[in-house]
Amino acid sequence: SQQGEEDPQALSIQEGENATMNCSYKTSINNLQWYRQNSGRGLVHLILIRSNEREKHSGRLRVTLDTSKKSSSLLITASRAADTASYFCATGGNKLVFGAGTILRVKS
C-alpha cells in the first residue's frame, strides 16, 4: 500500500528553474529516503534524512523533514534536462513503503 501522497503528481519546468516535490507519510519513522527513477528503470538512491534531522543537502538537492506534520520536501535547484525522471519518497528501512511519486519533466 502507498505510504501517502506525493504532491504534485506531475511537474513541468524549464531548465535552470527549481523543482519542489512534497511527500506525506502516515506512520512514525526513523528516516525517510528519496529515490529517482528514469523511464521505468531501477531506482537510484538520492538522499536519506533521519527523523532527528530537519534539513539535509546533497549537491543540488535539499531535503526537509517535518515529523510533526509527517511530511518531507525535495528541492532540486538549477534543474537540468537530465533531472527528468520520477521521484519517490520512501520510509520503512528494509521494508520500504513508497509514495505514488512525482513525475518531473525539465524542458531544455
Place this chain on the structure above:
Amino acid sequence: KAGVTQTPRYLIKTRGQQVTLSCSPISGHRSVSWYQQTPGQGLQFLFEYFSETQRNKGNFPGRFSGRQFSNSRSEMNVSTLELGDSALYLCASSRAGTGEQTQYFGPGTRLLVL
C-alpha cells in the same frame, strides 16, 4: 564495486506458467528485498531476506515466494502466473543487519504475462 544485478531483464510468459527471477546483491550486502511496480499499484514491497531467512513479508499471495542463498544471491518465484502479475520486479540490497539502511536497487526485470 559492482551494483545490484538482476536477470533476466525481460520475460514474456503466459498465464498459468511459473517464473523465477534472480538477483545478485552488492558484494558484502546481506539483505535483499523485492518489490513489484505496476502503473496501478505503484511500488509495493514483496519480501526481504537476510542470512537466508525471510525477515519481512508484504501483502502478496502465496504464489509469490523467494529464497536466499549462502552467498546472499536471491531468487523470487511466481507460480500460476496471472495477467495482473505483469510488472517491473525490482530487487534491492543493503548492508543492514538490523536498523534501517540505504537500499540499492537493481535495474529490474520486466515481466509480461500474456
